[in-house]
Amino acid sequence: MNYVQADEAAYEKTGEIKLHGEEGFAGMRAAGRLAAQCLDMVSAHVAPGVTTKRLDDLIREFVLDSGALPATIGYRGYRHASCISLNHVICHGIPSDKALRGGDILNIDVTVIIDGWHGDTSRMFWAGEPKVKARRLVDTTYEAMMLGIEQVKPGATLRDIGRAIQTHAEGRGFSVVRDFCGHGVGRIFHDAPNVVHYAEYRDRFGIQRAPETELKPGMFFTIEPMINEGRPDVKLLKDGWTAVSRDRSLSAQFEHSIGVTETGVEIFTKSPKGLDRPPYAAG
Numbered sequence: 142m143n144y145v146q147a148d149e150a151a152y153e154k155t156g157e158i159k160l161h162g163e164e165g166f167a168g169m170r171a172a173g174r175l176a177a178q179c180l181d182m183v184s185a186h187v188a189p190g191v192t193t194k195r196l197d198d199l200i201r202e203f204v205l206d207s208g209a210l211p212a213t214i215g216y217r218g219y220r221h222a223s224c225i226s227l228n229h230v231i232c233h234g235i236p237s238d239k240a241l242r243g244g245d246i247l248n249i250d251v252t253v254i255i256d257g258w259h260g261d262t263s264r265m266f267w268a269g270e271p272k273v274k275a276r277r278l279v280d281t282t283y284e285a286m287m288l289g290i291e292q293v294k295p296g297a298t299l300r301d302i303g304r305a306i307q308t309h310a311e312g313r314g315f316s317v318v319r320d321f322c323g324h325g326v327g328r329i330f331h332d333a334p335n336v337v338h339y340a341e342y343r344d345r346f347g348i349q350r351a352p353e354t355e356l357k358p359g360m361f362f363t364i365e366p367m368i369n370e371g372r373p374d375v376k377l378l379k380d381g382w383t384a385v386s387r388d389r390s391l392s393a394q395f396e397h398s399i400g401v402t403e404t405g406v407e408i409f410t411k412s413p414k415g416l417d418r419p420p421y422a423a424g
């Protein structure tokens with residue numbers, strides 16, 4: 142694996158993992174905080190009867206009014222300020238006129254750009270009271286993400302992150318989605334490295350293992366596990382975006398943008414209001 146000083150690298154994806162300095166940390170703190178504030182704002186609006194398009198409108202207006210840009214608008218032809226993924230949708234759900242129903246669980250994923258820096262975060266929400274099993278899936282997914290983040294320090298590896306997540310999710314009888322991963326983040330939305338959420342698994346081609354890439358101070362990436370109630374397999378719908386679980390079982394996801402520090406980890410997208418996981422008081 143190659144590393145490159147971020148301030149000497151062009152603002153493009155090179156395949157090398159960028160190592161950022163104080164300016165990068167300051168930029169990511171500002172972008173991460175706004176992305177988290179945006180989810181804090183939207184948490185008060187998630188309720189039965191509300192459409193996901195309405196939630197996306199609120200997000201777009203909040204981001205633009207804050208002097209930032211929604212990174213997803215115009216990204217590879219995507220047209221919305223957020224991805225909103227309901228129930229069996231794993232990720233990249235498209236906001237629509239469909240209204241939320243009591244018992245729905247949903248992921249809302251926002252990425253904002255401030256001064257060129259990308260703050261990327263998502264949380265689960267629910268409308269009304271979820272079923273016990275849905276709540277258990279959401280709780281397990283949040284815990285898995287945080288256990289992955291706890292692994293982050295210089296000298297640990299990407300595989301350590303995946304192992305912590307996979308062990309927790311599978312220990313609860315759930316499965317880790319393999320077809321989507323976390324990613325380097327910074328001035329580039331999706332940069333090297335890929336951050337998979339497993340240590341290893343066996344498929345018909347053999348054993349697939351996460352790379353043992355060593356973590357170094359100044360690396361920025363997301364950790365964003367998608368955990369399914371049933372099988373891990375993904376199906377992409379005809380709209381070209383919406384990814385659902387093949388067996389239509391429930392799926393959950395949380396995402397933080399983080400930086401590796403000299404001693405451990407800094408989470409850039411923590412909720413300023415402590416609304417990092419449901420239940421949210423106003424929800």
Ligand code: MF3
Nearest residue numbers: 213216219224233250252261
């Ligand atoms: N925010 C998503 C991520 O976590 C990416 C969404 S790209 C979009 O990486 F085009 F689907 F919006």
Ligand code: CO
Nearest residue numbers: 261363365396
């Ligand atoms: Co991401």
Ligand code: CO
Nearest residue numbers: 250261262396
């Ligand atoms: Co995201």
